[in-house]
Amino acid sequence: MAKEQRKSTASERREEVLFMLKNREDPITGRELADKVKVSRQVIVGDISLLKAKGEPIVATSQGYIYMTDKADSPPIERTIAVKHTPQETEKELTILVDHGVFIKDVTVEHPVYGDLTASVLIWNRRDVQKFLENIKETEASFLSELTDGIHLHTIAADSEEALDEALEALQREGILLKS
The missing domain is CATH 1.10.10.10 (Winged helix-like DNA-binding domain superfamily/Winged helix DNA-binding domain)
Known part of the structure; x- marks a missing residue:
């Protein structure tokens, strides 16, 4: 038996x-x-x-x-950036960043009741961008930025200041980066 x-x-x-x-x-x-x-x-x-x-x-x-292990998975140089765009421009924003060798750690929006809402996205490359967008579409979820009329923050990281600067210049040219 x-x-x-x-x-x-x-x-x-x-x-x-x-x-x-x-x-x-x-x-x-x-x-x-x-x-x-x-x-x-x-x-x-x-x-x-x-x-x-x-x-x-x-x-x-x-x-x-x-x-998340203690090993240094993300690149050493980090910045927090403020951006604004429509949901339809999300792919453009993320692709610009990863094409410049930038790792996108998270997204943060300021909610009027809850305060800062932060979600890990951990996007390294175009494949990750596509997976992220497919997941949004398949689950019929909304982008966090839709809570704030497109305004949101990203913590981004790269191996050099130059890579971050070039990525931000590209976002600025597209009208996505918010200027301080």
Whole structure:
């Protein structure tokens, strides 16, 4: 007679989820995690929240969850920039940045009730830009910038000041960069 497989406890499931996150370089979606541990995506959302509350450096991005290690993944020189554009110009904005070798860490908008709302986007290249835009379209989600008439901030990073300067000049030429 075959031995019946014991169902894992919630604690064991969270340990398995944590193990998967720590052993992946690329983002993993909540749906993929849910399928692997045979629970709903909503259970995974709760598990991730509990893991974050315990201090695990898990970041939810537009491409899925990432376990942020201490290694210096992002380029060393960072800036925060203010931009304004329509939703239709999002691809142009992101493509300009990545084409200049710029990593886009996050997007922030100032909400009238909640204050600053920041979301990790972690966009490195054109493939990431396309994945991000496809995810927005497939989920029928809105861009955060739609809450603020197109005005938003990005934390960006690059290996040189020159790369950042050139990217900002290109955004300025397109009328996307807000001047101070």
